[in-house]
Amino acid sequence: MISEDRQKLIGVEAVIDKDLAGERLAEAAEASVLLILTDVDKVALNYGKPNQRALDRMSLAESKRYLEEGHFLPGSMGPKVKACIRFLEAGGEKAIITSLNLAGQALRGEAGTLITG
DSSP states (O other): OBOTTSSSBOOOOOOOOHHHHHHHHHHHTTOSEEEEEESSSSOEETTTSTTOEEOSEEEHHHHHHHHHTTOSOTTTTHHHHHHHHHHHHTTOSEEEEEEGGGHHHHHTTSSSEEEEO
16 A cells, blocks of 8 residues: 555555465466365365265356355355356356366366366
């Protein structure tokens, strides 16, 4: 923030969401794939519940619907899915969410959750 007299910068508290920041970077770089690495192998519906179901893939429409239905919490998978939605809406080909140890396999289409338009 700039001071009222425009003579100095003033620090302010802020939170930068790493997933949305990564999406903006991928968009600016005109990347075709957004890979989001997290601590789970796949996105899941009903996470942590007896009826939890891991997803191999989701369409853009399904991603939006599941997010709206509350499957992806704000402090957890929500920002990751939102970043993927924004990336695809901006023209990206595909987005993948997976764990670090499966990154290579996910890029080959063998692991993680693939999200496409």
